[in-house]
Amino acid sequence: MNAVIQLEDIHKAYQTGEVEVKAVRGVSLQLAPGEFVAIMGASGSGKSTLMNILGCLDRPTRGRYLLDGVDVSGLGRDELANIRNQKLGFVFQGFNLLSRTSARENVELPMLYSRRALSSREQHERAGRALDLVGLAERADHHPNQLSGGQQQRVAIARALANQPALLLADEPTGNLDSQTSIEIMGVFQKLNEQGITVVMITHELDIARFTKRNLVMRDGRVVSDVPVEKRLNAEVELRALREAQAAVKLVP
């Protein structure tokens, strides 16, 4: 089977003033469809830079990047925008929803920029299905400020799914959420992954990484560890355990 992501000796250097900062120094990586990967690392380890390259927001200074079989390392701004639109879905730590715009319209946003124009009814229906998938169908007309953090992140996931991408990229998706909501969001990712969607996420929380299937650790711009997850956590089970614990201390009825 073809790899969704194939990185060959990726380097990225920034010029900040006089100093050249080598953020990524030779990462080679292969991701098969249906994988669920967590990239971990301390700040400055190069994981965010690698994520930006994976997300086609940035170009590597050296090396080859094949996304879904297409070499994207030499593409221009507009072509990268099209790749982001068609093949990638982003989930950010800060949700990054458009405020004063309903959940449904936020989800419709990627379709607005897709080259193959959809009728507004089709957009409407697709957005509805994506919201249904993350369990927010009945909140489609709410605005972000009327939604909780977890709900906002679900809307962001639905938006990422709108154009049926090959790859879902999440940059610390649980960074702004409490532990219970974090587990709920990981449940959404697990569910989507079971349906065959490839997910790559950055996190620095070890217990969150244990919901994934494969853990990468980066240090100084290199991948220093790449192991499959043993004793993988199941979000449903964890959630039930958490509820029982809360009931025991009478936190919830």
Place this chain on the structure above:
Amino acid sequence: MRFFATIKIALRALRRNKLRTVLTMLGIIIGVGAVIITVGIGNGAKAQIEAQIASLGQNVILIFSGNVTRSGINTGWGSAGTLTVEDVEAIRREIDSITLISPEIRQIGQVGAGNQNWSTQLLGEAPDYFEIRQWRLADGALFTEQDVRSANKVCVVGKTVAAQLFGGESPVGQIIRIKNVPFIIVGTLLPKGLSLMGTDQDDVVIMPYTSAMKRVMGVTTLRGINVQAASERQLAETQRQLTDLLRQRHRIQPGRDDDFNVRNQQEIAEAATATSKIMAVFLSIVAGVSLVVGGIGIMNIMLVSVTERTREIGIRMAVGARGRDILLQFLTEAITLSSLGGLLGIALGLGGSKILSTTQGWPTLTSTSSIVMAFLFSAGVGVFFGFYPARKASRLDPIDALRYE
């Protein structure tokens, strides 16, 4: 991205900051409104001047008798009495391009009726004169060729004379004493108002030129001749033919000065319209400046808007918006802003013109072309001043934009 989706996004962004949107548009609204009002006033004034010029008659050529200097005093045009009725006959006979012709005698004289009397302009003319000078009858009838041939003691009077001598009464059929010679008033004229030079055109008594010569003034020569050429194109040629014919009849040797003077109305009309042309140029400069100021306001706000919405731009780029999508979005916003301002400015201008003409009595004339021009110009201002901010937005780096706080 589709056109309507872009407009929808632009309108939503503008609705979000209603006060700011309105204040930004105010520059354009006032600019366009001022343009519409000033152009309206300018056109109104121009139309008034043109109407005054038209009241002088179309394609009119005036021939004055020459002037004489006696004892060092120049008596001015028309005083020498070099033109005769025979000259008029010759012109009528020989020059085809002339449609109307009227000999003219002119004098200031005292007129009276009952116990009233009044000093006024006495004119002796042919019936053609009323057509040449665009005089319209208010009441009664004009005198005829028959009256001219018989030198009948009939006349028509202007509104001022009628009012001075008869008050509210109808003067038609009444007796008027012109320098103590009784005449019958056969008609009254519709008022023309002041001339371009500011004299009262309605302060006049007009009688057949034969009557004026024989019965009132006792002269045998003319002060001048009014001529109407068939068309504007033939004006210069007719003028030349008239000069040639009169020089020949008056036996003036080549190289000697004319003993008469030929002028045409066009020269006077051009002087008057030149003023309104200067006015129009001045107004368009003022209008242009105000619209540019409005445009700078739009540019300023669009730059603020781009900075404020950097994160939004980042999000849009992350989900696949290309540079040109972002450019189009902000450009549409700027154009919407300026066009909306333009439309409101047009409404303001039309309303203002209406108020000015009803309350101040200023003749305003708003033309469709000025409205269309104002609208297109305001939209153009949006394109011009919106482009730089929009381009700035489209060039943002998605990573930096997403990170922007």
